[in-house]
Amino acid sequence: MKGIEFLKHVSIGRYVEADSPVHRLTPVAKYLWMMALVLSATVSASAAVVCASAVLPLFFAKLARVRILFLLRGFLPVLPFLGIAAIFQVLFSWPADRSTVLLALGPVTLSAREAVAVALMALRFMAMMSTIGLFTSVTSEGDTARGVEDVFAPLARIGFPARGLALMIAVAFRFIPIVAGEFESVVKAQAARGADFGAGARGPIRKARAYLPLIVPVTIRALERAEALAEAMEARCYGVGPSTRYVDTTGGAADIAARIAAIIYAVGIFAVPVFFAS
Amino acid sequence: MERSSVRRIVVSGALGAVSAVMAVTPLGYLPWFGGASLTIMHIPVIIAAVLEGPVAGTAVGLVFGVTSLVKAATAPIGPLDPLFANPLVSVLPRLFIGFMAWGAFRLFRGKMLPLAAGVAGAVGSITNTILVLLALGLTASEQLSGVIGVQVGALPAVLASIALSNGLVEAAAAAVFTSSVVGAWKGIESARGRAKLSGEGS
Numbered sequence: 001m002k003g004i005e006f007l008k009h010v011s012i013g014r015y016v017e018a019d020s021p022v023h024r025l026t027p028v029a030k031y032l033w034m035m036a037l038v039l040s041a042t043v044s045a046s047a048a049v050v051c052a053s054a055v056l057p058l059f060f061a062k063l064a065r066v067r068i069l070f071l072l073r074g075f076l077p078v079l080p081f082l083g084i085a086a087i088f089q090v091l092f093s094w095p096a097d098r099s100t101v102l103l104a105l106g107p108v109t110l111s112a113r114e115a116v117a118v119a120l121m122a123l124r125f126m127a128m129m130s131t132i133g134l135f136t137s138v139t140s141e142g143d144t145a146r147g148v149e150d151v152f153a154p155l156a157r158i159g160f161p162a163r164g165l166a167l168m169i170a171v172a173f174r175f176i177p178i179v180a181g182e183f184e185s186v187v188k189a190q191a192a193r194g195a196d197f198g199a200g201a202r203g204p205i206r207k208a209r210a211y212l213p214l215i216v217p218v219t220i221r222a223l224e225r226a227e228a229l230a231e232a233m234e235a236r237c238y239g240v241g242p243s244t245r246y247v248d249t250t251g252g253a254a255d256i257a258a259r260i261a262a263i264i265y266a267v268g269i270f271a272v273p274v275f276f277a278s
Numbered sequence: 279m280e281r282s283s284v285r286r287i288v289v290s291g292a293l294g295a296v297s298a299v300m301a302v303t304p305l306g307y308l309p310w311f312g313g314a315s316l317t318i319m320h321i322p323v324i325i326a327a328v329l330e331g332p333v334a335g336t337a338v339g340l341v342f343g344v345t346s347l348v349k350a351a352t353a354p355i356g357p358l359d360p361l362f363a364n365p366l367v368s369v370l371p372r373l374f375i376g377f378m379a380w381g382a383f384r385l386f387r388g389k390m391l392p393l394a395a396g397v398a399g400a401v402g403s404i405t406n407t408i409l410v411l412l413a414l415g416l417t418a419s420e421q422l423s424g425v426i427g428v429q430v431g432a433l434p435a436v437l438a439s440i441a442l443s444n445g446l447v448e449a450a451a452a453a454v455f456t457s458s459v460v461g462a463w464k465g466i467e468s469a470r471g472r473a474k475l476s477g478e479g480s
Contacts, residue, residue, distance in 0.1 A: 042364050042417075081360065128363040132351035164287045165337060171291025172298060172341050179292075179299045208308045208316070208451065212458060215318070219296055219325065219459045220466065226292035230285040239284045 015140045022064035022138050025258055026251035027147025032262035033060075034135045040269040041127035049269045050120055054127040057134050064138050071133045075126060082125070086118045145170035146249055163243070171229070175222065182218045190214060290326055290334040294341030297322040301345040308451060316448045317406075319346070320375055321455045324402035327376035328383045328395050328460050335376015343369035366417050371409030378405040391464060392457040399456030400449040407445035411437045 017023075022030075040053040061068050090110050102110050139147070149156075149166035156162040195210050233239075251259075297319055300306035306319035323342055327335025347369055350362035362368040379402030386394035415437050 038365060042366065125360050125363065129351045129360075132348055132363070136348060136352065161333075164283065165340075168287045168291040168294065168337055169341065171288050172294035175292050175295030176298055179295045180303070183299060183303070183305060211308055211318070212455065214305075215321070215455055216458050216462055219293070219322065220462055222292040222296050223289060223329075223463055224466075226289045227285070229292075230282070230288040233284050233288065234282060239282070 016066070016137055017140075018065060018138075020064045020138075021254075022060055024254075026150070026249050026255050027139060027143040028150040028249070029251065029255050029258040029262065030135060030139050030143075031147050031151045032259050033265075034131055036262045036266035036269075037131040038128060039266060041124050041131070044269050046269075046272060047116065047120060049272055050123050050127065053269075054123040054130070057127065057130040061130065061134050061137075064134065066134060066137045068130075071130045071137075072126070075129055082118070082122055085121060090114060141173045142170070142247065143249070145173065146245070146247060150249055171226075175225070178225065179218065179222055182221050183214070186214055186217050286330045286334055289330055290337045293322040293326040293334075294338045297338060297342040298345040301342065302349055316444065316451055318448075318451060318455060320372070320403060320406045321399065321452055321459075323372065323375045324379040324399050324452060324456050325459050327380040327402065328398050328456065329463065332377045332380040335380055336373050337376075339372040339374070339376045340369065343372035346372075361414060361417075364417055367410065367413040371406065371413050374409055375402045375406050378402055392461040395460035396453035396457035399452035399454075402456075403449040403452035404445060407441050407448060411441055 037053050037057060040049050044050060044053075057071070058068050061071055102112055102115060145166045148169055149162045152160055152162035152165065190210070190213060195213070300319040300322070306317060308316040308318055319342060320339075323335055323339045326338040343365075346362055347365055350359045350368060379398040382401035383394050383398035386397050415433060
């Protein structure tokens with residue numbers, strides 16, 4: 001029976017401790033850059049902007065001394081799928097395609113516009129993957145939660161529960177290994193009683209039914225732990241008075257510059273296509 | 279038992295962790311006929327909405343959405359995964375699951391609790407299916423037609439058939455799971471209320 005060790009597969013954060021200009025940035029600056037790059041890679045229709053947002057994360061990775069190959073490894077499983085998409089682009093031409101034909105093979109033609117569409121699609125994926133991969137490599141779990149509070153600090157003034165959201169994310173991070181461990185022990189306990197979660201030849205309905213005695217106890221256990229944690233926090237007067245923070249995340253001048261640069265970039269991607277209409 | 283904000287936050291965090299673990303392991307998928315799989319990762323979101331209200335549901339939905347975004351961007355498995363590396367597809371639709379499920383639960387709360395939870399599960403699941411497919415259709419129609427193998431013009435029909443075939447079964451599964459968990463939890467909670475000291479497990 002394989003796939004029973006869930007703990008081994010649970011790796012959302014893959015933070016690597018290091019000292020680099022990128023690591024030293026505050027969580028807010030990292031969040032702002034991540035959002036700016038993700039936004040530009042998904043929303044912008046301009047080829048230049050998509051190229052820039054694909055290249056910039058690689059440049060930052062170089063600065064952070066994160067191996068670029070490591071970031072792009074996630075790109076491999078996408079390649080066959082991109083291939084299929086490319087074939088479809090080539091087979092069915094755009095309705096009003098007047099661009100030059102690069103390659104003709106009988107009735108099938110590859111026009112410049114089709115080639116650009118395929119290349120842009122690939123670049124968009126690459127930009128998304130390397131940006132998010134880089135963020136998780138240079139931001140620790142604690143910073144990820146604290147950063148949420150800092151990013152929403154302006155909204156907190158009008159009543160947005162930034163602190164609560166940050167605490168919830170921190171609790172979620174802390175609970176992930178616990179829940180994975182609970183899943184593992186419940187699966188093993190059920191397997192010892194003859195339950196079958198593997199690739200048995202029995203019908204799907206029976207297999208689906210086998211999940212019920214797995215999901216229910218794990219969720220209940222998580223809720224019980226949460227109640228106990230909440231009680232412990234209330235007993236220590238959490239949330240009664242104004243709370244302080246142990247880790248200081250106010251950055252220096254370089255950090256402010258990085259934040260402003262991210263905002264300028266995000267505004268810029270919408271300005272560029274206006275000025276250089278292609 | 280009165281609900282404090284600390285309790286609400288911590289319970290949301292725990293359910294967010296359940297959802298995140300389901301999203302990164304094969305546990306989030308039920309095997310189903312014809313090699314298709316049903317997702318049950320959104321069920322913790324619905325449970326949070328039923329137990330702790332719409333804000334908690336939305337917060338757990340955010341955790342679920344961001345987890346699926348990060349997973350799609352760092353460790354994609356299926357051919358559809360890369361399309362979820364777009365926050366408009368993976369995060370935005372998931373924020374509405376909690377609210378819809380809570381609304382459904384409110385409407386039926388006066389009646390039998392497991393029934394209300396089941397309805398909330400079904401409504402939350404249908405919300406997830408419809409909004410995610412809608413977002414996919416709007417943002418990635420070209421790529422999607424490449425993956426499924428149909429022309430862009432035929433996409434709405436194909437997406438609708440997915441919504442009907444997979445979505446309805448997922449809704450039924452979500453109804454069963456939600457009402458089981460909520461029923462079991464409410465039973466434990468009321469038993470603990472009667473015997474406060476005996477139920478201090480773990």
